[in-house]
Amino acid sequence: MSLLERMASNILHVPNKRSFMIPVYQPYFSGREKYYVNQCLDSTWISSKGEFIDRFERSFCQFIDADQATSVCNGTVAIHLALEAIGIGPGDEVIVPTLTYIASVNTILQTGATPIFVDSIENTWQIDPQDIKRKITSRTKAVLIVHLYGLPCDMDAVMAICEEHNLLLVEDCAEAVGTRYKGRHVGTFGDVATFSFFGNKTITTGEGGMVVSKDSAVMARARHLKSQGVSPIREYWHDSLAYNYRMTNICAAIGLAQLENVEVILARKRQIADCYRKGLVGLPLKTHDELQDTVHSFWMCSLVVNDAKVRDSLREWLKQADVETRPLFFPSHTLPHCSTGEHFPIAESLSARGINLPSYPALSNPEIELICSYIRAYFG
C-alpha cells in the first residue's frame, strides 16, 4: 500500500491526541525527521551551524525553483528581514491586505513604515488589485501580498501594477508551500518572498522560516542582517544594527526530511479538499476552491456560509461533535494597534462568515466524511 493510500485510510500512527478528537491541524512526520535530528545530536551540531542548514536551503530552492534562499528562525522574522533587506523603513508606505495573519502587518510596523490596508476579492479572498491602485501615493514603496490559505493572488494584475508604479513586491508565502500560479511556484514573482515552517504549516520545522530572492544584493543584506551584521571578512566586526534570526541545524534537519515528503503531503491535501468539496455539495455555503491557471495548496480547507450568526453556531455545533475549527483571521484594521477607522466590506464580511476546517495531511477520508455529515446535519 502506498503512503498516500495509508494516509487516506488512516492507519498511520498519530502521536499524542490533542484536545479535540479531530483537531484543525497537526504536523505530519513519516520520513527521516528523527533520523536527521539524531544526526544533529550525535554530531553535536545542534545550533545554527551544520550541514542541514545548507542542505535544507538548497533543497527548498530546488522545490520552488528559486536561485537563493536563506533560512531563519520563524516566518515572522522572515518578513521583517525581507522588508529590511529591500530597504523599507520610516516614512515608507507598504500596501498590504487587511485580511491576513497579523505577522504581515506587525513586521511592516516594526520597520517604522506604515501599513496601508486593502480590501479582498469576494470570490478568491485574496488582495484586490483595483483597491491596490486606489491606495498608491507618492510614499508607497512596496506591496506586500499574502497568498492566503494556499490560493495564489492574481499575479498578472499585481505585477502589472508594481511595474507601472515602480513598486517593490514582497510575497508572504507562509501559507503557500506548493501554491502555483500559471505553473510557477509563488515566491518567485516578487523582489523578495518569505515562508513559514510553524507547526501547523504545510511543511514544518517546529518554528522556522525562509527568505527567497533572485536579487543577490537583497540576499546578501538578508544574510548579513540575520547574523548580527557581522562582516564576512573581518571577525567580530559588526558594521550595522542587526539581529540573530538564524535557524538551527535541528530545525533544518526536520525541514529537509519534510521536503523529502512534500509531494505526498501536497497530494494528500488535494484529496482532502476534494473530499470536503464532494461531501458539502448542495449546502448553503461556498468552499474555497482552486481557480483556473492556479494550483491551490489547500493549507487550510475553508468555507464561507451566508451570515456570521450561522458561522458561529456551526462552529459551536462542530465543537460539540469534538471537531475543532478556526474562524478566518480578523481583518487587521479591526485590531486595536492597527485600527484606522476604515471599512473594508469584503474582508470584514469574509472574516465574519469564514471557517477553516481540519486540514492536516493525516486526516482520513472517513473522518472527512464524518465532518461533512455533521455539517449536513447542522443544515438539516
Ligand SMILES: *Cc1c(COP(=O)(O)O)cnc(C)c1O
Ligand atoms: C504563519 C504566518 C506567518 C508567520 O509565521 P510564523 O512562523 O508563525 O512566525 C506570517 N504570515 C502568514 C500569512 C502566516 O500564516
